[in-house]
Amino acid sequence: MLSIASLIELLAQPQKIVITTHHKPDGDAIGSSLGLYNYLIQQGHHVTVITPTDYPTYFNWMPGNDGVVIYTEHPEECAALVSEAKIIFCLDFNALGRINELGELVGKSAAYKVMIDHHLEPEDFDDYRYWNIGACATAQLVYTFIVEELKHKELVNKDVASCLYAGILTDSASFHLPNTTSAVHRITADLIDAGAVNWRIYDLVYNNSPENRLRFLGLCLSERLEVLYEFNTAIFHVTKQDLEKYDIQTGDTEGIVNYALSIAGIKLAAFIIERKDKVKLSLRSKGDIPANAICRKYFNGGGHFNAAGGHSEDSLENVINQFKQILPEYKKLLIK
Structure with a gap:
């Protein structure tokens, strides 16, 4: 060294x-x-x-x-x-x-x-x-x-x-x-x-975003948000078609996952996005919910304890279902 x-x-x-x-x-x-x-x-x-x-x-x-x-x-x-x-x-x-x-x-x-x-x-x-x-x-x-x-x-x-x-x-x-x-x-x-x-x-x-990003955020909030109160978890998911419709560029999805985490009682938030070659995930969590461990174990990723990311070669639908299926493993942490 x-x-x-x-x-x-x-x-x-x-x-x-x-x-x-x-x-x-x-x-x-x-x-x-x-x-x-x-x-x-x-x-x-x-x-x-x-x-x-x-x-x-x-x-x-x-x-x-x-x-x-x-x-x-x-x-x-x-x-x-x-x-x-x-x-x-x-x-x-x-x-x-x-x-x-x-x-x-x-x-x-x-x-x-x-x-x-x-x-x-x-x-x-x-x-x-x-x-x-x-x-x-x-x-x-x-x-x-x-x-x-x-x-x-x-x-x-x-x-x-x-x-x-x-x-x-x-x-x-x-x-x-x-x-x-x-x-x-x-x-x-x-x-x-x-x-x-x-x-x-x-x-x-x-405060420097194009109009289409704000409209895309509106889509995410109104039509692409699912809240699973039994696990204190919220999920955004967007398709390739969504990205194309709103001409989403690099960085335009940054921070959207935090809107899900801002819901009262939510401890784990996911932004699951279908790209051309793979499905990517961004996780944010509160307290002792290990976002990095979840990404490392299930989604070929990692990161910080409360902010992590990963990806999958599977379909968007299957990745969403996989994410939901792992939530019972962390239920004690999520609902305490």
């Missing part, structure tokens, strides 16, 4: 650096990546952020976004960048499978690999690990990595702060999840002091 002293020594000279994050990046993935990018370029490093896939357009305002390279659109360029990199920062993921085909390139690369992450059970592909499952967001860890490990608080400028604030804002569900500690609020206060305009960032992320 690489020591922090050795990493600091490496970073003392300009290096070719790649930053990458998980497929279908969310606000924390993009925010932490571009936050780190904006820190590193101040020291003269040659830095490129590579994402395995596209991501929501409502994150395009972040400083540095114009330089992001999407692997599925430029595979040869990405392969060259990875092969030339001296350091690869792996943010907001802990297994190479989470970056799809890009994972094979990163795994074979001779570059030093630095993992900054807050997910359970990391794989051993990294040379240096800055990891804490108690963190509410990887963006929180990028901040403490810069400030506490690298001792460069003065380099947390407006661009760095704005990206990291967005990452913390989105992964903490606007600061209302249990792991949004007083330390998190002190960090976000520092980010605001550094130039992050909190109300503007909220507006750009959450």
